[in-house]
Amino acid sequence: MREPKVDLQLALEHGLTEEEYGWICEKLGREPNFTELGVYSVMWSEHCSYKNSIALLKTLPRDGNRLLVGAGEENAGLVDIGGDYAIAFKIESHNHPSAVEPYQGAATGVGGILRDIFTMGARPIAALNSLRFGSLEDARTRFLFEGVVKGIGDYGNCFGVPTVAGEVFFDESYKGNPLVNAMAVGIVKKDRTASAKAAGVGNPVMIVGSSTGRDGIHGATFASEEISEKSEAKRPSVQVGDPFTEKLLLEATLEIIKEDLIVGIQDMGAAGISCSTSEMSEKGDAGMKIDLTKVPLREDGMTAYEILLSESQERMLVVAKKGKENRVKEIFDKWDLQCATIGVVTDDGILDMSYEGEDKVNILAYDLVLGGGAPVYIRDTKEPAYLEQKHKFDFTKISEPENISDAFKAVFASPNIASKRWVYEQYDTSVRTNTIVGPGTDSAVVYIKEMDKAIAMKTDCNGRYVYLNPKEGTKIAVAESARNVVCSGAKPLGVTNCLNFGNPYKPEVYWLFKEAIKGMGEACRFFDTPVTGGNVSFYNESPDAAVYPTPVIGMVGLIDDVDTIMTSNFKDKGDVIYILGEDYEEMGGSEYMKVTHNLVEGNSPHLDLQTEKDLQDTLLDLIGKKLVKSAHDVSEGGIITSLAESCISDGKNLIGAEVTIPVKTREDFTFFSETQSRVVVSVAPEKIDEFELFVSQTFTPFTKIGVVTGTELKINDKFVFNLEELTGLYFNSIPDKMNVTL
Secondary structure (H helix, E strand, O other), X not given: OOOOXXXXXXXXXXXXXXXXXHHHHHXXXXXXXXXXXXXXXXXXXXXXXXXOXXXXXXXXXXXXXXXXXXXXXXXXXXEEOOOOEEEEEEEEEOHHHHHHOHHHHHHHHHHHHHHHHHOOOOEEEEEEEEEEEOOOOOHHHHHHHHHHHHHHHHHHHHHOOOEEXXXXXXXXXXXXXXXXXXXXXXXXXXXHOOOOOOOOOOOEEEXXXXXXXXXXXXXXXXXXXXXXXXXXXXXXXXXXXXXXXXXXXXXXXXXXXXXXXXXXXXXXXXOHHHHHHHHHHHHOOOEEEEEHHHOOEOOOOOOHHHHHHOOOOOEEEEEEOOOOHHHHHHHHHHOOOEEEXXXXXXXXXXXXXXXXXXXXXXXXXXXXXXXXXXXXXXXXXXXXXXXXXXXXXXXXXXXXXXXXXXXXXXXXXXXXOOOOHHHHOOOOOOOOOOEEEOOOOOOEEEEEOOOOEEEEEEEEOOHHHHHHOHHHHHHHHHHHHHHHHHHOOOEEEEEEEEEEOOOOOOHHHHHHHHHHHHHHHHHHHHHOOOEEEEEEEOOOEOOOOEOOOEEEEEEEEEEOOHHHOOOOOOOOOOOEEEEEOOOOOOOOOOHHHHHHHOOOOOOOOOOOHHHHHHHXXXXXXXXXXXXXXXXXXXXXXXXXXXXXXXXXXXXXXXXXXEEOOOOOOOHXXXXXXXXXXXXXXXXXXXHHHHHHHHHHOOOOOEXXXXXXXXXXXXXXXOEEEEHHHHHHHHHHHHHHXXXXXX
């Protein structure tokens, strides 16, 4: 096949700028050929190069605490959990593919993040997700929601990893551009970790796993542009996953790592062979000589361009130790997987690639990669004009509801508050039998049998808060994910993030992004939870508007004593209920204002980092001393929602409460306030004195508000809610909407 002539117009069509095309010609000392242009276009895409974000990302706390590798150094973060073990964890987005083909987009997002974990040598022990969609009243949204959930469930279930936690948020801003963020956690012995590097002249370079096809070509470029009406034509940019092959690939990969047969290994995700060869070479200060003719193909007539840019799933690039390649092949043959030696490591730093005897690529690996010669930009910023008006909003002018009980029922049945059981019942949450606390609680908890410890994990972000105040909203995302982990009895260890924003070339969007990074850095430093890595997803825009800025935080924490694992549900009648923390009646971005008045106004809730840290330290001590029997944070929907959730728990073990909540100015403001740094706890009667003495010696305020009792939730001797009715509202809201004929 004759290749097209490369010129500026073709480069622009590949997503490169005129300036970038000039740099490529300058680096090569000539014009690139068609295949080289394709390689540069995917490697310099936003998705691979992080060219508009890396400068800001480097300001985040990226080492220290228990980190064993720096952020971005490997396929996933690695945190020491004591003894001989570490956990690997990471979160990534698959937003654009899921908007076009929800099932495969979501499924391959799960597959990709799992490969990032086991290329570290870690066996995946849990999967999580963070999802954003438009209103469930919209038929297209229901189609996307159903497809994404099924894709996540089918891939994880077939692969054999429990999907133990996640979050789903619905808002019109995500209608044209849903967010699908997948996270995975794995465990590894510290002396059996693998690196994504190439080294050792003459060491064989091998491609293993599935054959290479045409699926996913230019997927990285597709993820680096806005969703538009033309996106439907880009279905070929969505990869197709095979979880059964991935399960085999997992076992084969862990086997070659355990036998110490390799120098390095990397998943072939975005940009396929182009990315893995260049990144591994640059990391090891090496080059590669590759014969693409030796790549196992599943389609006839593929060109070098297509082979290098293919994003076919379930593939790895392996640099084996010289003389060990036959043993590597034996292992992959045993697992019925492709394994082919396609080249060797060199010491010149050059990617030298040929196909059918013809030279196709001759590029310095350093020039292609993030942290090397790829472009780095800091874009113009401009504070969005809407913020000043939003912050001036006067909530006192909003009329009080005629019926607080009806208002609460509406909020409690909101898809953002209601149980996500319709989602997680489609997931296998207990495969491998190590899930101690599954979905539907503050955070999931998975048992580490090798150490008799447990890991708590959670994803969190309220995009409305970030929209109203990007710095404070992102601080809240970090704080709330940590608070959720602490509510399970875990000490937070570190975070991974998935930063979902609009077009970075728009100054208002870049200002939001920059402020969010500031907030994240400030909070992570304060909580000593370094950023282990993650993902930036720009261009989350439809023809209508950008999504709410959504910097999702994935948090992991360690529970040393599994006997102290805490859950959110009230346990026994007679237990006394307290609220830790203080309320300031904050309505900005609240679910109450959105549900009852269709307003997203004001400022985000304020977060004082010291107050939050004091609360978390106090709660951890209380849990460790076994002075509380339940713990549940106050977040969306306010304290009334937290109390109701603690009453109805899993929908089976219902237990009521009688409480008196001090009202500051208005009942609705007090009940639905989303003021941060608050947790509802219950205490056994015989532990009350010890509990109060201990908390009184901390910096955390506390208030006794009631007692666990009966079959109703009674508030202020005025509002009475039947638990059976609340259970129906909470657990049936989403299923009822999804049963509507599409």
